[in-house]
Ligand SMILES: Nc1ncnc2c1ncn2[C@@H]1O[C@H](COP(=O)(O)OP(=O)(O)OP(=O)(O)O)[C@@H](O)[C@H]1O
């Protein structure tokens with residue numbers, strides 16, 4: 006076992022040796038992360054607004070989307086998007102439609118994340134007591150002013166920790182893109198591992214790398230949401 | 239039923255029903271074992287961080303490590319690194335369960351700690367002032383309340399385990415997702431087959447999460 | 463109310479001898495000695511921080527005194543004296559056994575939120591005293607009737623008002639049929655309109671001859687129901703006597719100051 010531990014440590018140099026594969030891989034993780042957060046937040050804002058609409062039919066659309074993607078495991082969403090949309094379009098257009106793996110990955114993960122963001126935003130807005138909104142409206146504040154000055158500041162406070170948590174989950178989820186052939190770090194490590202046969206150091210190393218990144222992100226997220234958290238108490 | 243069998247994908251799934259059922263069984267087993275493992279490991283880590291001073295930092299590190307590594311890394315790590323290092327796990331199935339357990343153990347350890355620390359001291363003192371011995375205070379006052387407080391988080395973690403269980407197929411465990419994927423490729427019918435599998439998961443997970451939500455609500459209503 | 467004219471021919475239920483308690487370097491109790499006789503209602507007064515809560519908590523050993531002794535019905539609480547004269551700490555079991563004889567009512571009620579009012583009351587008699595369920599339940603029903611909350615029997619504490627919660631808490635303590643009841647500012651966290659209902663229950667307990675030690679800021683109530691008022695100052699007994707003496711004619715200037723500050 007000592008021997009193997011030594012081989013793991015010496016094997017970490019493989020990361021340096023194959024940095025041409027590894028570094029772009031990590032870059033892909035961050036790229037996907039960035040895109041998914043942006044699209045996810047947009048979807049989340051749209052659907053949380055729709056979900057809070059007074060019209061039942063409109064609300065049901067949002068509820069359906071949120072229920073669908075919050076309950077579907079990400080891996081299934083990914084695989085479904087990998088095959089189905091391209092095939093359906095090919096049949097409809099009677100030509101060979103294909104999507105870039107990166108497009109598939111970002112699409113699937115964004116739709117997933119969007120559903121989670123939508124729920125977080127909705128819960129945040131609902132956390133503001135109705136009486137406060139009425140009080141604001143009673144003083145003659147307009148709808149948008151009420152939203153901007155009364156609802157959002159409090160809703161933010163409520164949802165910021167959840168929001169950051171979801172962002173961290175999104176980053177962890179970006180490692181799934183390797184499964185639909187996006188060459189991220191996991192994908193790179195799989196390649197190098199099958200090429201060199203050195204699974205031990207490679208998989209330990211990558212676990213540590215992701216641990217380091219995610220742990221740092223979590224700590225930053227906590228720092229960022231703490232000053233907001235305590236104001237009302 | 240007949241129209242289902244008239245489609246190519248319907249026939250493919252019907253003919254492979256034994257495989258699909260086997261896959262479902264594996265999915266259920268992996269989920270159950272992964273979750274039970276997570277509860278046990280999480281409880282151990284929580285008690286260690288709370289009560290065994292010298293092991294505080296190692297246990298904290300493990301909690302953070304399990305929480306912060308993506309599940310797919312953990313699957314690969316347990317599957318490729320553990321056997322040569324520790325001689326265990328000896329099967330893909332075991333590796334899948336262990337990885338799922340570790341992933342959730344980190345979260346549950348935090349949940350348990352918050353639950354136990356969140357009990358109002360006054361409730362404990364009220365018990366002691368009535369002459370309750372420590373074990374009775376633990377069993378009748380601390381644990382039930384802690385459980386009620388933690389139930390939503392625990393149930394949420396169970397959902398995480400089900401959702402993550404689909405990933406054990408990437409290290410070669412023949413779960414439901416594996417067979418769905420396999421049949422889609424074999425018959426080149428992903429539209430029907432993957433959609434069916436997806437709907438199945440969505441319905442099961444959706445139903446469970448509604449049940450859990452209803453139960454949490456019911457518990458919460460007692461306290462407010 | 464005084465039921466027997468001479469205190470010395472009634473049993474001493476709580477005996478406190480030279481009790482000291484320090485937290486770190488802070489000396490909170492500095493030699494308290496008290497005898498509480500059966501049927502006595504003793505009110506503890508004193509400024510904030512004078513050690514009233516600490517004294518109550520030491521009496522039932524929720525707080526371990528630094529030195530000094532407590533006896534409940536003559537039985538030592540928290541320590542044993544061996545035949546050789548050696549003194550050792552008592553086992554937790556024997557502390558628990560004596561705690562059953564002391565009911566405590568807290569300022570914050572401390573009802574267990576996961577149990578209904580009724581379940582809160584029957585819990586300890588059932589599981590600590592191990593009395594038969596039917597007996598416990600009928601007594602609990604009787605107690606709930608007495609605090610006028612029978613209709614709230616199956617409510618969880620969160621659904622009860624503060625005054626109702628405190629009355630359930632009193633019933634919970636009474637369910638163990640204690641020899642003495644300790645009240646630590648039972649009405650201090652209640653809205654003014656709810657104070658009366660709790661004081662009403664306490665008044666009727668006092669009339670029935672329950673032995674009580676009460677910490678309160680309700681001077682009127684203290685004057686009306688107590689047989690004896692003890693004024694604490696900085697962890698020592700400053701005054702000790704019947705209410706008309708201590709409250710209306712305090713001896714020391716410090717006590718005069720205390721009463722003028724809370725009466726106006
Ligand atoms: N657990 C503790 N640790 C340290 N100091 C304590 C502790 N409990 C009480 N004290 C201190 O002991 C002193 C007496 O406290 P105690 O609660 O007995 O006062 P009190 O007379 O009940 O006051 P109040 O009327 O405000 O309830 C205070 O200065 C308090 O800060």
Ligand SMILES: [Mg+2]
Nearest residue numbers: 514515516647
């Ligand atoms: Mg006090």
